[in-house]
Amino acid sequence: xxxxxxxxxxxxxxxxxxxxxxxGLLAWFASVAYPIVEYLKPPQQGEVEVSSVKxxxxxxxxxxxxxxIRFGNKPVILIRTAAGELRAFSATCTHLxxxxxxxxxxxxxxxxxxxxxxxxxxxNVAGPPPRPLDEFRVVVQGADVFLSKNI
Amino acid sequence: MxxxxxxxxxxxxxxxxxxxxxxxxxxxxxxxxxxSVWYYFGGVSLFLFxxxxxxxxxxxxxxxxxxxxxxxxxxFIMSKVAFGWLVRSIHSWSANLFILAAVVHMFSVxxxxxxxxxxxxxxxxxxxxxFLGLGFGFSGYLLPWNELxxxxxxxxxxxxxxxxxxxxxxxxxxxxGEDVTGATLTRFYGFHVAVLPGIFTVLLGIxxxxxxxxxxxxxxxxxxxxxxxxxxxxxxxxxxxRDLLFWLLILNLLAILAVFFPWELGKKADxxxxxxxxxxxxxxxxxxxxxLKLFPAKVWxxxxxxxxxxxxxxxxxxxxxxxxxxxxxxxxxKNRAINYVGLAAVLYIIIFSILGWFM
Numbered sequence: 270x271x272x273x274x275x276x277x278x279x280x281x282x283x284x285x286x287x288x289x290x291x292x293g294l295l296a297w298f299a300s301v302a303y304p305i306v307e308y309l310k311p312p313q314q315g316e317v318e319v320s321s322v323k324x325x326x327x328x329x330x331x332x333x334x335x336x337x338i339r340f341g342n343k344p345v346i347l348i349r350t351a352a353g354e355l356r357a358f359s360a361t362c363t364h365l366x367x368x369x370x371x372x373x374x375x376x377x378x379x380x381x382x383x384x385x386x387x388x389x390x391x392x393n394v395a396g397p398p399p400r401p402l403d404e405f406r407v408v409v410q411g412a413d414v415f416l417s418k419n420i
Numbered sequence: 421m422x423x424x425x426x427x428x429x430x431x432x433x434x435x436x437x438x439x440x441x442x443x444x445x446x447x448x449x450x451x452x453x454x455x456s457v458w459y460y461f462g463g464v465s466l467f468l469f470x471x472x473x474x475x476x477x478x479x480x481x482x483x484x485x486x487x488x489x490x491x492x493x494x495x496f497i498m499s500k501v502a503f504g505w506l507v508r509s510i511h512s513w514s515a516n517l518f519i520l521a522a523v524v525h526m527f528s529v530x531x532x533x534x535x536x537x538x539x540x541x542x543x544x545x546x547x548x549x550x551f552l553g554l555g556f557g558f559s560g561y562l563l564p565w566n567e568l569x570x571x572x573x574x575x576x577x578x579x580x581x582x583x584x585x586x587x588x589x590x591x592x593x594x595x596x597g598e599d600v601t602g603a604t605l606t607r608f609y610g611f612h613v614a615v616l617p618g619i620f621t622v623l624l625g626i627x628x629x630x631x632x633x634x635x636x637x638x639x640x641x642x643x644x645x646x647x648x649x650x651x652x653x654x655x656x657x658x659x660x661x662r663d664l665l666f667w668l669l670i671l672n673l674l675a676i677l678a679v680f681f682p683w684e685l686g687k688k689a690d691x692x693x694x695x696x697x698x699x700x701x702x703x704x705x706x707x708x709x710x711x712l713k714l715f716p717a718k719v720w721x722x723x724x725x726x727x728x729x730x731x732x733x734x735x736x737x738x739x740x741x742x743x744x745x746x747x748x749x750x751x752x753x754k755n756r757a758i759n760y761v762g763l764a765a766v767l768y769i770i771i772f773s774i775l776g777w778f779m
Contacts, residue, residue: 309593310592310593311592311593311595311596311597311603314597337692337693337694338692339692342599342691344691344692346694360694364717364725365574365575365578365579365582365712365725366574366575366577366578366600367571367574367575367695367699368571368692368693368694368695369694369695370694370695380695381694381695381696381697381698381699382571382575382695382699383575383709383712383713384713393717396713396717397712397713397715397716397717397724397725398717399717399718399723399724399725
């Protein structure tokens with residue numbers, strides 16, 4: 270080190286070192302944090318895209334009843350009204366993600382978690398649900414019932 | 421025997437100077453006044469936390485944290501392992517009593533304004549531990565992988581997802597994916613037995629260290645009274661023995677609860693079943709649950725649940741930061757407004773918990 274260096278140049282050298290070391294420390298921190306944050310994100314898993322599922326024979330579905338059908342990895346509620354009409358909706362409550370059920374006594378689709386109610390067209394009619402349930406298409410082919418996405 | 425004890429003591433004393441510590445503890449006094457009884461609830465919370473750690477370690481020896489095995493492994497603990505039913509019931513009951521004791525402790529500190537300067541950090545660490553305690557309760561609730569826990573976790577994590585912008589990534593992080601699945605169970609298991617205990621232990625260390633360093637807080641009027649009127653009691657052995665007696669009573673209470681009201685296991689979770697009628701969260705979440713139930717679907721342009729969740733979030737932050745906005749208590753003046761705020765909160769929690777329980 271040159272003993273003749275002026276205080277200003279010594280200060281600027283010090284500043285330079287401060288930035289280099291500080292920057293290095295930041296970069297080191299980021300290079301440690303980045304893989305950890307990325308690791309914590311669950312990987313996207315290839316979901317099997319389901320476009321329709323076979324429910325079973327029509328005569329096995331009672332009138333005035335509701336059943337939960339597995340549609341890919343989502344639950345769908347299939348309702349057969351007292352008049353024998355078939356309707357299907359996403360069974361996931363639009364409020365906070367619970368699975369709904371058909372209430373014969375009230376004639377509505379009901380969510381037990383926060384007392385949300387939908388009519389048999391899937392419209393949110395009482396309680397906290399903010400949106401109607403998504404509708405699915407029900408097709409009867411021969412004796413069997415099929416569900417498919419309503420596109 | 422006594423010479424062996426003396427020799428051991430001397431051997432350690434020679435190396436780490438126990439004398440200083442003994443002198444410090446000998447000078448430790450606990451203030452005696454009309455509110456002294458509330459001092460015990462911190463100790464009780466600590467005792468229940470220790471029980472949680474011990475019974476939790478015992479449960480770890482048999483519990484299997486995966487979708488296909490969790491429920492069955494707890495069935496195994498409860499039916500095949502000697503005293504397994506007892507260990508699990510104590511863990512569940514003690515968890516509930518811990519929350520209760522910590523809530524009583526927190527409210528007593530709140531009403532006495534013991535959070536005021538210079539004890540802000542003690543309050544902050546305490547509040548964070550209470551939040552972590554709720555996290556322990558929430559994550560532990562899922563581990564048996566039963567029907568109630570499955571839907572409670574769906575709702576609870578969906579609530580996190582409701583928060584604008586940051587909510588969705590937090591929900592995916594908590595669930596280990598878009599939905600509550602076996603991946604969620606594995607994550608919650610990790611949170612419950614490693615992440616939360618680790619953070620909690622650090623906070624507990626700071627909290628206890630500060631209590632030793634600053635001594636017990638006294639109510640404002642007691643603090644202002646002359647030295648002649650202030651009464652104290654030595655910590656060793658007077659207060660400690662009372663503490664231990666209280667702990668013993670709690671241990672008895674726990675044993676009675678665990679034996680006569682063993683914790684139920686319920687039905688195994690099924691992702692393709694409807695939420696059962698009468699579903700409820702643990703009692704300490706009931707008031708929030710009931711509020712969300714009563715909130716209308718839409719308030720102005722916001723979804724009801726978004727508004728509800730945001731209001732609770734803001735309330736929790738304000739509560740956490742009370743030492744910083746209650747300037748009057750910090751100056752040593754009486755602040756009645758805090759009493760009214762606290763009273764309103766207590767009444768709200770009690771009324772909505774009762775409504776939630778019966779509706």
